[in-house]
Amino acid sequence: MNARAKTGVVQVTAMRRLEGRVALVTGGGRGIGRAISEAFAREGAAVGVLDLKPEISAEAADAINSAGGRAIPIVGNVARREDLFAAAARLREAFGPVTVLVNNAMWNRYGSLLEQDETTIGRMIDVGLKGVIWGYQAVVPQMQEAGGGAIVNIGSPAALIALRHGIMYSAVKAAVQAATRSAAAEFGPMNIRVNAIAPGSTRTDGANLVVDEAGWERRRQKVPLGRLGEPEDIAKAAVFLASDESSWVSGDMMLVDGAMTFAFS
Secondary structure: OEEEEEOOEEEEEOOOOOOOOEEEEEOOOOHHHHHHHHHHHHOOOEEEEEEOOHHHHHHHHHHHHHOOOEEEEEEOOOOOHHHHHHHHHHHHHHHOOOOEEEEOOOOOOOOOHHHOOHHHHHHHHHHHHHHHHHHHHHHHHHHHHHOOEEEEEEOOHHHOOOOOOOHHHHHHHHHHHHHHHHHHHHHHHHOEEEEEEEEOOEOOHHHHOOOOHHHHHHHHHOOOOOOOEOHHHHHHHHHHHHOHHHOOOOOOEEEEOOOHHHHHO
């Protein structure tokens, strides 16, 4: 909000925090990614909704456009470097250079490490870690051209705590945390900030497929604030990290988990 005094009257003008930004959101068609795509559009950004399934990407982009925002659907697999470059090029053609990137896409399978095969482990690394790296390579040149930008990676508390039957997930998310900090150091001189968000137990349609009500209640009981997260909780943090409100924040991993991680550890 901007306030200005004129002839004894304070005029208040609402300012959308991401006005003029062009944002690419991977996995942006559902769950946390969709909440971020929608929140960015409400704050004035033009959004590229990147998802693996065309119908999911299109439905999310249509919803944003119907609500008065600006979005285009983009189909791609973040595990493929060429798909990230194609997505960034398409978004630039539609709206201009990409100035915000959200690396949200992830593919995960929990289970005993001794029982996970090479295909499963390889896909988790390809999507969860390589997808972040390919995202960097695809958008950083455009951010340089635009004079700067902001990158938000979706990490996990699993990078910080032991997670039984989640060795590979923890390993991938710990690598994302390291890649966040190192990218902040490397890209900082280009006026590009890089941060991560570590969501706690957050209810999404996808998570509901593998967690029943009893499981959600067990998770809720571990949260000091007494409730589970919603995708919108994570989206609010993403807006902050993408906006000028966090202009001196870089290299951080923000826990958005109701203090669950600290209580757990």
